[in-house]
Amino acid sequence: MSDAGTGTTGAGWFTPVAAGVQPVDLNIEVPHPARMYDYYLGGKENFPADRETAEQAIAAFPNTRNAARQNRAFLVRAVRHLVGEVGIHQFLDIGTGIPTSPNLHEVAQGIAPDTRVVYADNDPTVLALH
Numbered sequence: 001m002s003d004a005g006t007g008t009t010g011a012g013w014f015t016p017v018a019a020g021v022q023p024v025d026l027n028i029e030v031p032h033p034a035r036m037y038d039y040y041l042g043g044k045e046n047f048p049a050d051r052e053t054a055e056q057a058i059a060a061f062p063n064t065r066n067a068a069r070q071n072r073a074f075l076v077r078a079v080r081h082l083v084g085e086v087g088i089h090q091f092l093d094i095g096t097g098i099p100t101s102p103n104l105h106e107v108a109q110g111i112a113p114d115t116r117v118v119y120a121d122n123d124p125t126v127l128a129l130h
C-alpha cells in the first residue's frame with residue numbers, strides 16, 4: 001500500500017484523520033478481500049498478508065487475476081457505451097472497491113466531462129481510500 005495519507009499510531013496502520021472522520025484500523029496482518037482484489041489488478045493498495053493470500057487463491061484458481069482484470073475491462077466498455085452511445089451522464093457505482101485506474105469517473109468524464117459519479121461501498125477500508 002502506498003504510504004500516502006496513512007500512518008502508524010502505535011498498534012498498527014490507520015487511515016488519516018480527516019475532519020469529523022474516525023480513523024480506520026487497516027489491520028494489515030489480516031488479508032482483506034478488497035486489497036486482494038487490488039493486488040489482482042496490479043494496484044499498490046495492498047500489504048504482504050493480502051498478497052500472500054491472493055497468491056494462494058491464484059494457485060488454487062489460476063484464472064483469478066484474469067477474471068478481475070476482465071471484470072474491470074467490462075466496466076470500461078460498458079461505461080463507454082452508456083456515456084458515448086446512450087447518453088447517460090450520471091452513475092451510482094455501488095460496491096466500487098479500492099480506487100483503481102481507470103476508474104468509472106475517468107472513463108465517463110473522458111467522453112463527457114459533465115458526467116457525475118457517486119461511489120458507494122460498505123467497507124470502511126475502501127471508503128478511507130476514496
Ligand SMILES: C[S@@+](CC[C@H](N)C(=O)[O-])C[C@H]1O[C@@H](n2cnc3c(N)ncnc32)[C@H](O)[C@@H]1O
Pocket residue numbers: 034037071072075094095096097098120121122123126
Ligand atoms: C470485488 S469488489 C468490486 C470492485 C469494483 N466494483 C469492480 O468491479 O472492479 C466488491 C466491492 O463491493 C463491496 N460491497 C459488498 N457488499 C456491499 C454492499 N452490500 N454495499 C456496498 N458495497 C458492498 C465490497 O466492500 C467490495 O469493495
